[in-house]
Amino acid sequence: MIRRAAFVFSLGLWAGTAVAETDPAEAARAAAQMLEDASIALSEAESARDRVRALTDTVQAFEAGLAAMRDGLRRASVREGQIAAQLKARESEVSQLLGVLQTIETSPPPVLLLHPSGPLGAARSAMMVAEVTPALKAQVDRLSHDLEEVRTLRELQQSAAETLQEGLAGIQQARADLSQAIADRTDLxxxxxxxxxxxxxxxxxxxxxxxFASGLAEIAEGEIAETSADISALKGELPLPVQGVLLRKAGQADAAGVTRSGILIATRPRALVSAPTASTIRYRGPLLDLGNVVILEPQPDLLIVLSGLQEVYGNAGEVIPAGSPVGLMGGANQEIGAILSTSGDGSGTERSETLYIEVREGDSPVDPETWFQTDKDG
Structure with a gap:
């Protein structure tokens, strides 16, 4: 049930993105539905056989819903501004239109039907009115549609606060439940x-x-069991472990002129980080100046280093399946005001956290983009 729900969420996010390109209001409504579905999934996760998997799907569903809601509301706000600007630019035209409509509505029927030139003039006047009426009606319809759209967008933004509040509370609860479920897990x-x-x-x-990487074998009690795992067929196809955007490529200098062998991914605060493929956790915890680090071994002589997390999950030595959560990014929990704000306008400024990813083959780092797909936004 939960896996099916996660699939529905993925479809919903895709559909919501497609709709958002043409209808901001519908996109925001679709996002609200995604958040409602995520809340249902959270309640179902309590009885799921694999609670970790179910809660992981639920956290990701909340993340997708909140991201879609943010995008939908931003588009709605932009659309409202566009309509307002159009109406202001057509202010004189609209005033004239309203004046004509008011004259027609207030003039008594006999005055409208009679013409000073007699029946022939009345007939010609009627023909002119017949020609003008469709265009006049089209103008009225356009104005009515614009005003109705503005009203809908404003109502949507006003009602979004409650939906967002429920969504933010839901994702916080899902994260807490996930952390506990991972701590209780004993079957790996x-x-x-x-x-x-x-x-x-x-x-x-x-x-x-x-x-540190070369000394990892020293941290085990006794021998490390051999493995025949091989993910070479997935080279270049691994998904990024977190929803985000590529901020810096391998070897690209940062603002201080420092270059590193890995890539840097910009993420939203408290984003969930997951294993891109089935792996052994070789290390998790603080390391050097990298903050909290998780080192995964998908196959012999291949290490994936993830650093910059605030919380890390799992224990060294465990073999985890693909998609298993390994930690959370740092940063403060999102506030409603930040989500409703249109500042940044989709430029990525809301992605305040960074995940560093390094891939090591044997004793040397390689460009992570040879293993990961990095051409899509998260």
Missing amino acids: PRRFTEDPVRTAILVSSTETLDG
Whole structure:
């Protein structure tokens, strides 16, 4: 049921995006429905057999719904501004139209039907009115449609606050439930058990990511089980572990002139980070100046390093399936005002957090874009 719901959410997001291009109001309504469906999925997740998977789908559904709502409301606000500008530009035309309509409505029928030139003049006048009436009606219809659209857009924006409040409360609850479900999970296979003392020694004695990666085998108690996992067929096809946009490519200098071997993804605050493919968690925790780090091993001699998370999930040695949550990005929980605001106008300024992704083959880093799809916005 939950997987089906997640599929519906994906379709809903796609459809909402398509609709948003032509109808901002309908896009916002579709987003509101997505948030309502996510709330239903959250209640269903309580009884799901795989609660982690169900709650992961639910968190992602809330994220998609909130993103779609933000986009829909932004488009609605922009559309309202466009109509207002058009009406202002046509102010004199509209005033004349209203004046004509008012004259027609207030003139008694006999005055409209009689003509000073007699029956022939009345006939000619009637022919002229017959020609003008369709154009006049078309103007009235256009004006009525514009005014009705403005009214609809304003009502939509006024009613959005309650929907957003429920959606924000829902995603916070879903994140909390997900964190607890992961802590309670005991059915994952393990390739090794981490030795916390050895891990602490390695972390404290490491000065570079290269050095830490080469010493990962030292943090296990005993041997690390062999694996025949092979994801070479997925090269270039892995999804990004978080919804976001590519901010900096590998080797591209930042504002301080520093270059790194990985890519930087801009995300929204508290975005969920998931494993792009089935992997072994080789390490999770703080490391160097990278903040909280999760290091995944999808196959022998291949490591995916994810850094910059605020919270990390799972335990070193666990083998997790594709799509499993591995952490949350930092930042403050979104406020209604920030979502309703049109500042930034879709430029990405609302994506205040950054996830650093590095891929290592053997002992050397490689361009992550050889493994990940980075050509789509999240």
